[in-house]
Amino acid sequence: MPTLEKDKPKTNRIGLTLADYKGAESTLCNGCGHDAITSQIIRAFYDLGIEPHRVTKVSGIGCSSKTPNYFLNRSHGFNSVHGRMPSVATGVALANRTLLNIGVTGDGDTASIGIGQFVHLIRRNVPLVYVIENNGVYGLTKGQFSATADRGSKSKAGVSNPLPAIDCCQLAIELGCSYVARSFAGDPKQLVALLKGAFVHRGTSLIDVVSPCVTFNNHPDSTKSYDYAKEHEELLHEIGFVPYFEQVTVDYDEGTTQDVRLHDGSHLRLKKLHRDYDPMSRQGAMRLLEETRESGELLTGLIYIDPTSADFTSLLNVVDEPLATLPLEKVRPPKEALNEIMEELR
């Protein structure tokens, strides 16, 4: 019997199905926040119709760092070493500037062992979608506090964390990051829009996603639990992403909606909620994060964006085509060049 048109799986603009963007079966715990993020990553790539072979996935070590295996199995993936995803991602970006590079790490991976590399990647504005799956613990090594655990948050065994949390968003803004967002694994709608914006943005796009660890940090005294996050989440704005290939002209009120045009013609449409917040102001972003640090709110949304920033490969003035595959005549100077050098050394 021929398949009816309506029974055919839905496809995106390049004719791929959602399943074409999936990866291997997840081996994480049932209900782990990381899996929820994986679903939105798959969704974002599908919606934008990005060709999987143009994507690279890199990660460090941790439960979170395993997830690149669970999406886009038609893309090259690299699960490297603990805390060093940023350097590997930098190398990939330099070798081939035509790729869309997504890095997934954990809060241990980024805020402890790898914080040096995190800092320097951002400082260089390496083109990379940098997703922190932030659960406040080391999941893979079974529940030790991480450096993003809030002060006073308790471990499963009841021990209170005495140290202040490192806020990766605040640090990123301080370092000049040009796309800084915070989200929550339990808020798929917002997350998918932020991911799409990040895919299009040039330079480092940081998304710090609260991603509860159901096994080690989802108890009532934890500030990184589903319940706590749901209760304390406050949306900065309602966020929508309009890709360049889908320019629908909807009326929106200038007063209540802010439209951020990205370099390829796509837009991030931010509908104002309770506060009047401009994500294009760096000082405003710093002030906001400082305020919420004290109030304990979980503020989510696009915290800061500079859509005009120049990424690292542009700063280095690297040729447009991938360095990886330049032909011999472009990477080996002619004989005369060697002769000239030798002449100078005589």
Place this chain on the structure above:
Amino acid sequence: MAPSYAVTSGLPCLWSTIPGPKTANPPGAMRLSPSRLCLKIDLYHGLKKEKGGFKLASTIETAYAEEIADRNPESQVNDFSIQVATVNGSGSQSSNTVLMRSIFQMGIPVSGKNLFPSNIAGLPTWFTIRACKHGWIARKKEIDFLVAMNPETAREDVLSLAPDAAVVYEESLKLDQIRNDLIFYPVPFAKLAGEVTKEAKLKRLLANMVYVGVVGRLLSVEIEEVRKAVLKQFKTKVKAAELNISAVEAGWAYAEKNLQKRDRFRLERMNRTAGKIIIDGNSAAAIGCVFGGVTVVCWYPITPSSSLCETMIDYLHRYRSDKETGKATYAVVQAEDELAALGMVIGAGWAGARAMTSTSGPGISLMAEFSGLGYFTEIPAVVFDIQRVGPSTGLPTRTSQGDILSIAFLSHGDTKHILLLPSSVEECYQMAIDAFDLAERFQTPVFVCSDLDLGMNNWMADPFPYPEKPIDRGKVLTAEQLAKLGKFERYRDVDGDAIPYRTLPGTPGGLAAYFTRGSGHNERGQYSERPQDYRNLMDRLARKYETARKWVPAPVVSSNGRASGIGLISYGSSHWAVEESRHQLSVERNIETDYLRLRALPFNEQLRSFVKEHERIYVVEQNRDGQMASLIKLEVGGDTGKIHSILHYDGLPIDARSVTDQLLQQEKGR
């Protein structure tokens, strides 16, 4: 096809066109053959050859017979060493280079060694120039001609000299009161410099150029060559060149008028340097990288490796901009540390770039984890280690070969790496090119183990040949090839050489993608903890290392066919002292030796047979623990009792006399 070594093939010596210190003389060599020299010694000193080795009938404290033969008691021509003792940061480097160049331009083989402190300014530094008509370029321990410019070390410097040495010194230091068996030349350096300039800072710099004039005059350097060398040194800075030439002339004139030549050292024009270049190993390696098609360079500053990447940046800038767009066909990153540097190189190599980093001991330690990742996940990377003295910070500005053992197995777990061991600046150049080919061919990190002596000192060399072979990108499948194959398994040994195929990110067609992980994986790159999968992978990696034996540069063996039972083995910068020592042993003691110079790990069959064929093996190297000797023992197994070490590890470059003395000592004790 294995990489060819046109530069050194057959001739283990840098001086491939110089009829010089080779045990086997090249065709057309004019000098006395070692056998004839040995005969002479036999007559003089009654060396007797007995079964199983040599009995030493008498001791000879003098240098080579050749020297004895042609030495005129009045003068010692083109065969002595000059040491300049100055203060770090006083601009002495330019003066030293100018003096060395002038001698080079007179056609006399010359080598220079800079002994400098880990300090920017103010601490003592010594520069030794060895002029040697025979072409020996290893360090010579004895100083014949001292230029004492540093008040702090002057006394000690003078006390360490052998009788009859000459000393040029700043008049006010009154060094002539310390000893009466030396020849002293007092010079009012400050005053002479003051006549050239009134500026205090310049005066200090120019005082060093004044010494070039004084020494030049005393040693009969041709003044025209000094002028040329100054112009070369200061290139476009015409004003500076003029000032410096004036300083040279002031020294020259002073010596002419006031100093009566009383020492026996003299330079005389020869024709042994025509067409040659002078370069340090780091610059040579940098040129190799630029012509080897490097595209990503990530480094973190550390002495003595920094100049490799810094020089490379200059050359990349000059020669690697795209003709149409003017954009760079390379990317250079000064990383935040060595860990990140190798991480970037691994990331870039994975994505298909020819990527390299350069470092020294402390950086190598930091690179351990990524080295293991590169080995286990099979990603090309090129790492230069310009070895300095460890452990820890050690002596940062002194030379050693102390990282060999840790690099050979760098990282945890069963890890073995490919090492290249350049001995000369030509090999620094050639092996840089080969390192990229090998890294991509074998999909693994390749370590080029140079050292401070080779990397930072100036060496004479033949001009480097333009690479003839195209670059080897190894087994990389394109979209078209994949489509034809219909499937792709990243870690399967398809060809039986244990080298799998890889694909690069960005390859279209849907078949190219695979997942790279430092955790256990099967042939398809999937996560696996299955015992059999792990063993298969580890066994294949071991077989891949076996394949590499045939590809890496083979050792260079030299023998004059009159083997005495002694086989010497060395590598890297130790080579030059070993060559000279073999000559000493031959002419002074009538001891003939065979010699194998290692050029890479893994070793090949030649090493095994060399060890087998000789009664006693001496492995000469610059570290305390005999690191290469240990690796050789591991390799050859069996009768390792015959493998002995000759070691040099005081931070100064190894010299021939130390090798000879240690060998004789050990031979005596047998």
